[in-house]
Structures are given as structure tokens and as C-alpha cells.
Amino acid sequence: MNFRLQTRPFFICLCLILAFMVSPAGAGNLAVIHEVVTESQEGASSIIIRLIGHPAFKVIPIEEKQMLIAFKDTEFSGDIRVPETFAGDELIEDLKLEHKPCKVSCLVVKLGKPYADIKCGIKEVNGGLHIEIKSKAGDVKPEEIVGIEDRLLKVESKAASADAVLFTEAAAHYRRGKWEKATRILRKIIECYPGSAYLEQAYFLLAKSFHRMFDEEVSRHLIDITSLYQDAISKFPESDYVADAMVSIGNCYFQVKNYYEALAYYNAVLKKNKKGPAVPEALFQRGRVLVFLKKPTEAVSSFEELERRNPGTELATRGKLEKAKALFDMKAFKRCLATLQEIMAEKPGEVYKTPELLLYAGYSYYELGQLKEARDTLTAVLNYFPKMKSNHIVLTKIADTYSEEGVKSKACKLYRLAVRMYPGSEGALISLLRLADESEKAIPGNDRSRDGMLITGKTAREIYEDIVEKHPDSPLFDLVMLKLAILHHKNKDYDQSIATLQKLLAKHPQTPLKEEIKV
Structure with missing residues (x-):
């Protein structure tokens, strides 16, 4: 793979497109x-943008279900009117206003379905710019998990009863992420309209809304969330929504790390349902649970079954990535790399959105001894995802590729860079250990060296002692103590070497390095 330094391609694309537009408006006129406003017809939706002036604009597809409408030399009025809900619109789910640099104003449109066609132009009848979006025919596959939510939120277009109006309102709040409002209305339907045609949907949607409302605090609300799902299942045991509710209960237990309970729910869904919209997520989540339960072979089988049943879907792609990670844990590096390359060939744009793709590819190359490929791939990770939390490890691994090739000067420069950029991180501590090792190799029997001293001004022994003192809870603590003891032994300070080992065993009597200590 040959990767070059890149910034997020989306914003660069936007800036370039707009930079070459020629706006009829003068430079000083915004x-x-x-x-x-929006309008909806069967299979199509329209966005009407009323504005003063004639700015240059561009409709930019981002993903299958998202697009951006960008205007040059344009601003939003202080009292701009936009739709609060999109109830009854089968295509548009949400619309947000965003300001960008260089006097660019944007509308970000989120769709409920992939679109097939976009047309735009000025219509004389109502005025303003009309953007017409048409959905793809048959775009939702039978086993796509999104189908459950679509059906839960469905309202008969001609329904005008009080309970139908309330359910329409609740569904609109749910789509916009206003879980508390949705929950309040759904409870009212259940309490006040026991004969409602929407009662079944209300029960299951109430559980989903409450779950979403406390999605970040599941451990605190576990009993309340699972009880709502169980109430819905008990009330409507033959409902088509039962399998999805059981998967959701499993997800709650997964989130609180009760993996065996989560697995039981996923297995129950898969045992009772050979097909249906909840089956793909049950297979996906089952695979993830099995990884946590240290059963990677079974996890791989679950992900492969997901892919076989739902080829080409978003969830199948995610399953492929999880499969690759499980294969990496199994040390099946060639299979891991082949799986990642399949994903990148099928969906090239994923490398800009999913850091784990390149991350695990880079690590697999490293483990296979393909050091240049590992370095190029991991460098791409740093370029595409400069704020990723694990970049301290990535930079250190890039340095390791140079070290493995014997290019010690470049390796040491990058180790120093890791220490400067990510002080106190695991990558920085590993880099310090690498520098200390190079220090000892450079001058046998002496723990001082130019490479070791340049970044810290300390000897190898002082580096080890610093880590022990400042990072006693680091996973590297035992290794550092062992290295320090070995260094004392090399310098013929045998009493200090023994004392260091005794200190290590006192702190961690079950250390995995016990065999090395005996030697």
C-alpha cells in the first residue's frame, strides 16, 4: 500500500468545489x-430553500444516506425558519444548519433511506431553490436491522384519531432524538388508549426510547430498561418486534459486561429465528461477546455467518472488521490482512472513516515481517486520524520498524518524538525503554550513551527508576523492574539487583515474569 499525507478529503473537496465557482453576487454582497421547508411525495422528498440573492451552490453527496447543500457567500438570517419535525416524511430524517469558513453556509441533510437521484433548480411557482431527492426502489433489504425501526415508527398516512396523532408526534420526537418527550407521549398512549391500533408499537417503542435516553448510563438503569422490554414481550409475545427487543436486552447486558447473560439472549434469538431483521444484529453481537469470552474461533464463525446471510450490508462490513480483529488475536495475521484488504477493495472510502482498518493492517504487516508496508500503513493512520487516542502506540510501532531494519538513528528520533508528543503514555514509556536499550548496546557495560541521554539527560538506570517511581500502575512496571535488576547485575551491583527483584515480587507475587526472575 502506498499512502500519502492527507487531510479529511470531504472538507478539501468542499473547499475546492466552492473555490472554482463564480458567484453572480458581488464580493461584498452576501x-x-x-x-x-420540506415537501414529501411517495418515493421522493423536496427541500425548498428561500433566500435573498443568487449565490453559487453545490449539492454534495457524502454517503448513501447523507448529503450537503453548500452555498458560497451566504449567511443564515437571524430568524431563519426550519422544520422542527419531519413526521410523515419517508425520506428526510433530519436537517442541520452549519457555518463553514470562507463565508460558506451549509445544510446537512440526513436521510432514512439511500437516495437514487437528486435534482435541483429554481421553480417559479413557489419561489426559492428546490432540491428534489428520490429514494432507491427496494433499497431496504429484508434482513437489514434498520427495518425494525422503520416499522415501529410507521403511521398510517390517513390516520386522524387522537391516539394516531399522539403516536405520530412520539415517532417524530424519536427520530429527532428527543427521547424524554417520546417516552412521555408513549406512556400516555398506553395508559389512555388501551384499545389503540398503535398499542403494540407504543410498548416496544417506549422501551427503545427509554433505552436510548439512558444509553450512556445503562448500568444505573439496567433493571428499568430491561423491565420495559420484558413488559412489551409479555404483552405481545407473538409480536414481530420480540426478537429485536431480546437483542436489545442482550445489548444492555453486553454494555454492563455481563457477557454470559448477553450471549444467552443472542443465542435465544438465533435459535428461534432463522431469518428476520433482528437476526443480523444478533449474529454480530454474538460474535463480539465471544471475543470478550476469549472464544475467537466461535466469534469468527458468527461473523462469517452474518456475512453469508447479508452480503454487502453495512453490518456485514462491520462484522468483517470484527472478524479481522479476532483473527489478529488468534495470530492468524495473513487471514486478518486478507479480510481487511477485502473490505478496502469493496469500500475504498472506509479507510478515511474507520481507523481500525489501517491500524490492524499495519500491525499485521509488522507481525508478518513486512516492515516497509507496516510503516507506510501506520503512517497513513497518523495522517488520516491525527487525534486518535492510540497514536502514541502507533508512532512507537513505526519507530520499531526502523529499529528492526537496523536504521537505529531514525528509530531513536521517532522514539524521542513519541516521548515529547505523548508524555506519560504507554507509547512514551515503551519508547523510553527502547532508548535505554539502545543506550546499553551502544556502550557495553556502561548505562550512559548519546542516544539515551539526548531526550532525557538521564542514564538508562535513571530512566528505569523514573518509570518505577512515576508510573507504578503501568502494565510495563514488572518489565521495567526486571530490566533494572538485570542492569544492576551487569554493573556487578548484585545486592541491588536482588533487592529490586524482591521488591517486584512483593508488589506482584503472581507476575508473569516469574520464570525470567528465576533465571
Whole structure:
């Protein structure tokens, strides 16, 4: 793989497109958008943007279910009117206003379905810019998990009863992420309209809304969330929504790390349902649980079954990535790399969105001894995802590739860089250990060296002692103590060497390095 330094391609694309537009408006005249409305027809939706001025604009597809409408030399009016809900619209789910640099104003449109066609132009009848979006025919596959939510939120278009109006409102709040409002209305339907045609949907949607509301605090609300799902299942045991509710209960237990309980729910769904919209997620989550239970072979089988049943779907792609990670844990590095390369060939854009793709590819190359490929791939990770939390490890691993090739000067420069950029991180501590090792190799029998001293001004022994003192809870603590004891032994300070080992065993009597200590 040959990767070059890149910034997020989306914003660069936007800036370039707009930079080459020629706006009829003068440089000092900004167009003003004062209203955005939507219209819906079967299989299509329209966005009408009413504005003052004639700015240059561009409709930019981002993903299958998202697009951006960008205007040059344009601003939003202070009292701009936009739709609060999109109830009854089968295509548009959400619409957000965003300001970008260089006097660019954008509308980010989120769709419920992939689109097939976009048309835009000025219509004389109602005025303003009309953007018409058409959905793909038959875009939702039978086993896509998104199908459950679509059906749960469905309202009969001609329904005008009080309970139907309430359910329409609740569904609109759910789509916009206003879980508390949705929950309040759904409880009202259950309490006040026991004969409602929407009662079944209300029960299951109430559980989902409450779950979403406390998604970040599941451990605190576990009993309340699972009880709502169980209430819905008990009330409607033959419902098509039961399997999805059971998967959701499993997800709750997964989130609180009760993996065996989670596995039981996923297995129950798969045992009773050979197909259906909940089956793909049950297979995916079952695979993830098995990874945590240290059963990677079974996990791989679950992910492969997901892919076989749902080829080409988003969830199948995610399953492939999880399969690759499980294969890496099994040390099946060639299979891991082949799986990752399949994903990148099928969906090239994923490398810009999913750091784990390149991360595990880079680590697999390293384990296979393909050091240049590992270095190029891991460098791409740093370029594409400069704020990723594990970059301290990535930079250290890139340095390791040079060290393995014998290019010690470059390796040491990168180790020093890791220490400077990520002080106190695991990558920085590993880099310090590498520098200390190079120090000892450079001058046998002496723990001082130019490479070791350049970054810290300390000897190898002082580096080890610093780590022991400042990072006693680091996973590297035992290794550092062992290295320090060995260094004392090399310098013929045998009493200090023994004391260091005794200190290590006193702190961690079950250390995995016991065999090395005996030697």
C-alpha cells in the first residue's frame, strides 16, 4: 500500500468545489437564507430553500444516506425558519444548519433511506431553490436491522384519531432524538388508549426510547430498561418486534459486561429465528461477546455467518472488521490482512472513516515481517486520524520498524518524538525503554550513551527508576523492574539487583515474569 499525507478529503473537496465557482453576487454582497421547508411525495422528498440573492451552490453527496447543500457567500438570517419535525416524511430524517469558513453556509441533510437521484433548480411557482431527492426502489433489504425501526415508527398516512396523532408526534420526537418527550407521549398512549391500533408499537417503542435516553448510563438503569422490554414481550409475545427487543436486552447486558447473560439472549434469538431483521444484529453481537469470552474461533464463525446471510450490508462490513480483529488475536495475521484488504477493495472510502482498518493492517504487516508496508500503513493512520487516542502506540510501532531494519538513528528520533508528543503514555514509556536499550548496546557495560541521554539527560538506570517511581500502575512496571535488576547485575551491583527483584515480587507475587526472575 502506498499512502500519502492527507487531510479529511470531504472538507478539501468542499473547499475546492466552492473555490472554482463564480458567484453572480458581488464580493461584498452576501446572500441570505431565511426559510427552509420540506415537501414529501411517495418515493421522493423536496427541500425548498428561500433566500435573498443568487449565490453559487453545490449539492454534495457524502454517503448513501447523507448529503450537503453548500452555498458560497451566504449567511443564515437571524430568524431563519426550519422544520422542527419531519413526521410523515419517508425520506428526510433530519436537517442541520452549519457555518463553514470562507463565508460558506451549509445544510446537512440526513436521510432514512439511500437516495437514487437528486435534482435541483429554481421553480417559479413557489419561489426559492428546490432540491428534489428520490429514494432507491427496494433499497431496504429484508434482513437489514434498520427495518425494525422503520416499522415501529410507521403511521398510517390517513390516520386522524387522537391516539394516531399522539403516536405520530412520539415517532417524530424519536427520530429527532428527543427521547424524554417520546417516552412521555408513549406512556400516555398506553395508559389512555388501551384499545389503540398503535398499542403494540407504543410498548416496544417506549422501551427503545427509554433505552436510548439512558444509553450512556445503562448500568444505573439496567433493571428499568430491561423491565420495559420484558413488559412489551409479555404483552405481545407473538409480536414481530420480540426478537429485536431480546437483542436489545442482550445489548444492555453486553454494555454492563455481563457477557454470559448477553450471549444467552443472542443465542435465544438465533435459535428461534432463522431469518428476520433482528437476526443480523444478533449474529454480530454474538460474535463480539465471544471475543470478550476469549472464544475467537466461535466469534469468527458468527461473523462469517452474518456475512453469508447479508452480503454487502453495512453490518456485514462491520462484522468483517470484527472478524479481522479476532483473527489478529488468534495470530492468524495473513487471514486478518486478507479480510481487511477485502473490505478496502469493496469500500475504498472506509479507510478515511474507520481507523481500525489501517491500524490492524499495519500491525499485521509488522507481525508478518513486512516492515516497509507496516510503516507506510501506520503512517497513513497518523495522517488520516491525527487525534486518535492510540497514536502514541502507533508512532512507537513505526519507530520499531526502523529499529528492526537496523536504521537505529531514525528509530531513536521517532522514539524521542513519541516521548515529547505523548508524555506519560504507554507509547512514551515503551519508547523510553527502547532508548535505554539502545543506550546499553551502544556502550557495553556502561548505562550512559548519546542516544539515551539526548531526550532525557538521564542514564538508562535513571530512566528505569523514573518509570518505577512515576508510573507504578503501568502494565510495563514488572518489565521495567526486571530490566533494572538485570542492569544492576551487569554493573556487578548484585545486592541491588536482588533487592529490586524482591521488591517486584512483593508488589506482584503472581507476575508473569516469574520464570525470567528465576533465571
